[in-house]
Amino acid sequence: MTENFETMPEEKLICRAQSQDHAAIDALMRRYKGIVRKRARSLFMIGGDQDDLMQEGMIGLFKAIQDYDSSKEAVFSTFAELCISRQLYSAVKSSNRKKN
Template sequence: MPAALTAAPDAELARLFQEGSSAALDVLMVRYRRFARSRSRSYFLVGGDADDLEQEALIGLYKAVRDYRPDHEVAFRPFAELCITRQLLSAIKTANRHKHQPLNTSVTIHGRDAGEDDSHALEDRLPGPAATDDPAERLLGDEQVAALAAAVDADLSELEVDVLGLYVAGRSYEEIAEHVGRHAKSVDNAVQRIKRKLGRSLERYELAAAG
C-alpha cells in the first residue's frame, strides 16, 4: 500500500476513491474497520448475528466514502459515523419487519456469502433522503449511485461493475437481469463473485496495514 495513501487525510482519500482509486477505499476501510465493528456490537439484529451487523456497518462506511462532499462543510469522520449508524438502524428496522425470516441477503463487501434469495428487497434497507437542517444528515440524500464504475475494485469485470452499481442502488435481481440482459441466476452469481473479490481485497490490505 503506497505510503502517500496511508498518510493521506480521510477527505482526500474519499476524493481519490470517487475519482477511481480503489486503493484509497481500502485504506479507509482499514482505518475505520475497528469503529465499524465496535458500533455494530452496540446493536441487536433479529435473525442475524454479529457478522451480519458488521457487514451492514461496512456498507454504511462504503456509502460515506462514496457520497462525501467536503464543500458541505462536514468533516469526514462524523459523516462516516452517521452513515454507519444509519445503515445499522435501517437494517435492524427491516429485520424487525421480517423477523419471521433470517437476514440472509446482505450486500456484503467482506465476510461470508449471502443467500441466493433476494426477496428482502435491498431498497427496503437503504436509507433515503432525510428532511433535516443537519448538513451531515442532508448529505445522505444528495448523491445518487450513478457512476460506481470508477469507484470499485479494479478486478471487477464490466458486467460485475454494472451489477454492483445496480445492486447497491437498490434494484432487485430481476430488475438487474433485465437491465444487463442476463438471467437472474447469472446476476446472483455475479453478486457472489463481487463479494468474494472485495472481501479478499480488504483482507489483503488489512494484512498489509498490520505488517
C-alpha cells in the same frame, strides 16, 4: 513508486476513493473498521449475527465515502459515523419487520 495510503491525509484519500481508486477505498475501510465494529457491537439483529451487522456497517461506510461532499463543511468522520449508524439501524429495523 508505491504510495503509502496509511499516512495519506484523509481528504486526499476520499478524493481518490471517489475517483474509484480501489486502494484508497480499501485504506479508508481499514481506517474506519474499528468504528464500524464498535457501532455493530451495540446492536442485535434478529435472524443475523455480528458479521451481518459488520457487513451492513461497512456498506454504510462505503456509501459515506461515495456521498461525502467536502464543500458542505462537515468533517468526514462525523458524516461517516452518521451513515454507518443509519445503515445499521435500517438493517435492524428491517430484520425486526421480517420477524413479525
